Amino acid sequence: MTSENSIPQKTIDVSSLPSTMFDTHAPIWWGNTWGLVIETVVFGCLIAAYFSIWTMLSPFPPPRVDRFPIIYNPVPDLTIPTINLVVLLVSLIPDILLDLNARKKNEKGVKIFLVVTLAFNIAAIILRFYEFDSLHFKWNDNAYGSITWTILGMHLIHLFVMACEDIFGIVWVFAKGLDEKQAFDLTVTAVYWYWVVGVWVLLYALVYLGPRFL
Amino acid sequence: MAENEQKPKEEKDEKQSPILTPETIEHERRELEKTWFEPRGVIGWLSNTNHKTIGLRIICTAFVFFGLGGILALLMRIQLAFPENNFLGPDLYNQFFTTHGSTMMFLFAVPVMEGMGIYLVPLMVGTRNVAFPRLNAFGYFVYLIGGILLYAGLILNIGPDTGWFSYVPLAGPEFSPGKRVDVWSQMITLTEIAALVGAVEILTTVFKQRAPGMSLNRIPLFVWAMVVTSFMVIFAMPAVMTSSSMLSMDRLTNVSTHFFNQAEGGDPILYQHLFWFFGHPEVYIIFIPATGFISMILVTFTRRKTFGYTALVLSMIATGFIGFGVWVHHMFTTPLPQLGQGIFTAASMMIVIPNGVQIFCWLAMLWSGKWNLKTPLVFVLGFFAIFIIGGLTGVMLASVPLDLQLHDTFFVVAHLHYVLIGGAVFPLFGAIYYWFPKWTGRMLSEKAGIINFWLLFIGFNLVFFPMHILGLNGMTRRVYTYIPETGWGELNFLATVGAFIIGVSVLSFIGNVLYSLKNGLVAGDNPWGADTLEWATSSPPPAYNFQYIPIVQGRHAIWERTEDAPVITGLNVKKREALATTIHDAAPEHKYELQSDSIYPFLLALATGGTFIGVIFHPIAIPIGGVLSVLALFGWFWSNSLAHIRSTHEEVEKDPQNPEPSLKPVEAKI
């Protein structure tokens, strides 16, 4: 129908349509969402493995007897993990503001909140490394150690990815300014961060509160 | 369902622009040709992001792996032809059957379906390219690296030898020394990344880039099939990635976790659950696209509209859902509670219902249509004859008591080949005969096609029908030999003969393809008189697919098109722009620019693949690979799309060669 010899009789001109739309209208938002669905399923599998290992071990977590100090009820410590949880939850505030500023194309606000978000992100990464100690086990001690390290590690990878995205955003905005496309990308990145924080609330409850209170 | 009178309302709001003149058409065509010019040279080849090129690459690569897997199967059949045969020995045999199974599942069946989807879906929904062209290229390279890893392993004597399921503890660190299983698990992770990437592409493309007017109830059935498949991929593949990563971590140097170590609280059955939570949906991930092929082929070759469109769509969705609830029927012989067995029996039998609905709808189409009995339709008829046997033996396997006898015997081997070859490979061959003219502009030979079909049909039944009886006679799976007292020799010999007939049939297919590429009849735009949008453009389609995005007025876009239907103008021809439409009604919403060609997807794939392969040998690969991957990603997002297009424009202008394909102007008579 579009070959040379048949000329279309009627046309619909779309040249006046906008070139960026936010949220569910945009393909990239959908791509990001599918990615998050995949990651959520991965965490779902890890949670299933966690419970499966729970049923295999009794008591759970198993007493730590092969290393000093011996701990008979090695439920994970709560101090650093809770601080990290608070850090992550508070980081939502600059991130929401970043989201709003990007929508308003407010370049100055975007710059400020990008840096603040990155700072929170890096703080979370550093705290995460201390968090591993509060588990009392190493990954190769037993299956409990393996699964908790893996859950924390998987989440740590997401924190790293976010840090890279933030750094990229900062470099771009400071070098090239805030164009429409970049503003939109920042809103999508914000969705990713909401997910990273949201999934951590559940994982925190599972890994740290679960053995203590269930 | 009233699909004809509903047109998106937004269309009327758009201003009607003046009628196009031949000059503007020609001018815009030249501009599009420049904008969408496919880069040349080695770097160009590696950075091409056109969905048709990538799709064909995936399909060709998958067929190469199909051939390799088939050669392994032939060697295995020679080993089993006689009792106490010494052709391969257990070590090679175990490597071969593992590689055969893994190849056919991970390197052939899933990728070839994804490849068909990546080629056809953007054409069928009427858009210029997939939503994330660079991601698409990345997916292909990751898949290729995974496949090369498996076969390099096999050549270097590190071929995996624990079966395509790699159950622990056999595949665990203690009983599989060396790197063999590591190669397997990294191959799995790489190919699953590729599959996930393809699924994200297809879902986003279908959700946001359909041609105006293609509301949800007008989407072609193959596109629906790919949507359901992609959903299943997104929910199933992460499970196998998790289990294969856990297996790697259990095995790898300096990691040595205890996920599957019973003594330290791990659970070998956890692996089976995770694996089969993926492993059963995998079957439908392979089968549902094939049902899409069948629905498309039947419409074209019975010359009638789809019978039971809604029922077919719903039954595909139902299959997708129930497919996740049946995985335990692979584990009926493990210690499981009775209640669980009952539930999974019921679910496994329930999945017959949607498949039954599909088959009955197709039979109704065949009953009421006018048959244009060409090779694609012949392959679909072969599908009926074979797949239904596989489906019925599947019902037998769903029953717990029968499964206790049949599980892990050659009966299961027969069943799964009847389902996968009958259910996926026959429709796939039909689909290739159907769409080959679209890909290449030339028809495949009909005569060779019929020969191909009969050889495949006879050979297939000769190989796999006796296996039912062998299984009932007690022959278990994955045995490298058997003693003469068992009396399995004759039927096994018969099966080996059949395997060679299949080999000849595949050779005839390859011959047909190679011959027809140069000498086939020239196909016009629409040689089969088909109904969907991909036949509305030239064969092979231009890089930009459609010069003007068409408006869809019915389920059968070409058949139901009125004479005065409008087309879309106003997309920027100097940019790689696509039209985004609303999810439900596919009304035009906004335009947006697709990413341009880039070498970075290839570099990222190299970095990712290098990390996964390197970590088998040394943990240092993780930090190095991680940094390289991040660098590649920075390059990926940083590289300006416009700069690249400008350079290709110049390249085209310098290039005296006319990029237009020169075909003889003779139309084939079908």
Next chain:
Amino acid sequence: MKRISKILILSLSAFTFLFVSCEREERGFRVEPPSAGRIESKQLTPLQAGVPTANPPVHNEYEENAYAMAEGKRLFSYMNCVGCHAHGGGAIGPPLMDAKWIYGGQPEQVFATIVEGRPNGMPSFRGKLPDYQIWQLAAYVRSMSGQVPFDAAPARNDDMKAKPPENSIEEAKPIKNMPRIP
């Protein structure tokens, strides 16, 4: 296209040739034992502790073969070596996780120790095990102190964690300048 395929083929074949000598994974079921054969050390007295060997060290091919070392590991528990040496930690017998061994740590010395037996409890396995299995054991024993390529050494067991897996043990360094006990 042609050029690309040429490059691809070339690089693939280079890759293949690069690794063709890699025999780490070979599973020799009916193999000749490493060249040394039986070590014929003529012992006049059982007291020959710490005598340095004059012969050049024997190359035990099994130390580069993952399958052979896994077999050695299996034999280590089958032949009840665990009973005295524990999982390398030592109990009744000396520990094997360090490289400072009374009767020498070279492959042929380990082989000789297993074949001949040693005073104070180490039994002789002469004739009780085929030579090739003793070589497999010797390779495994050396892997416990990280003296074999770590990507061929056995990984962890599917049982209680008694020690870190052989493939993650750092290579043990003999302690130099230790005061000699006369």
Next chain:
Amino acid sequence: MNTDKLKQDRQEEQDKRKILSVCICVHLWTKKMVFNNRLFFVLLSFVLSGCRGSQSALDSAGVQSARLENLWWLFFFVCGAIYLIVMAVLLAAFFRSRREQKRANSETQPDVMPNPEREKRLGNIVKGAVAVTIIVLFVFMIASFRTGRAVNSLREAEQPLVIKVTGHQWWWEIEYQDRIPSNNISMANEIHIPVGRPVKFELQSTDVIHSFWVPNLHGKKDLIPGYKTTFVFQADKPGTFWGQCAEFCGHQHAKMRFIVVAESPEDFNNWVVAQRQSSVQPATNLQKRGQEVFLTTTCAQCHTIQGTPAYGRVGPNLTHIASRSYIAAGSLPNTKGHLGGWISDPQKIKPGVRMPMNSYSSEDLQALLEYLQTLK
């Protein structure tokens, strides 16, 4: 009366002849068909071989496998009928298309607005077919549920004989446990069970996952390391039945076989008594030399012979090796020649097996074989 009897006899004779002649005719006809028609032969052999064979799931010898067999035939016939019906519909559609519309080609006007009445009629047929499918599935489900319950009901029905089965790579360790430890019997790859009494198997594995399967008697059950599973079955007629590992377990998965000997309770008791004996002491010089070879070389490292200092627990218990009918996990008949070949080069017969190659002088080997042959 005499004549009556005579008549009767003659009548019977005639009947017999008639039957015989019919039989001969059928026989000749079959023979003719068999020899003249290869295809028929192939089909016949398919059909027959389905119900034959020492290791066939359809040659049941126990109450459970009989139930499973019945369930199989129910599924087989119903599924077969469904398949034939669908194929008939397809064929009918083919001829219908031929007859009514001749042949279509790609220029045939597509039927975009089909006759709504016909569509509705077809729709109703499809709905009916789906309904029938659901009913058939429901029947299948009920049948399989009932069979499953019946098969499981044997558990704890009577005082079962308890046998402990341990899977090793690649052989089966069979232990009959008794309250008095010295009465324990340790066997390898051969299970003796009394006819008509349920036998409870306690299954466990020491290395990887195996699966315990005797097709003639019952389905299979996995042996998973760390899990203890039980499995009950019963043989209802005497015989020797093959069993095989059904879960891939490494190099020699194919040759991890065993036999189940079902015998009358008296025979079984005799066998038990014989197995509880210690090993036979060597009588001749050659046998004594053989025992010496056994005890001083590699053999004793892995194998036990009760009554001698050989107490290795790695390989099968050889106290009564000569009473077994197969060696090498059911892959070689137990003859002197096979035993000799197996001892000197097991890696040729079962590559990868855990038993090492042994290089004995021929005299030593002869003596060893002579000794092992006496261990009834």
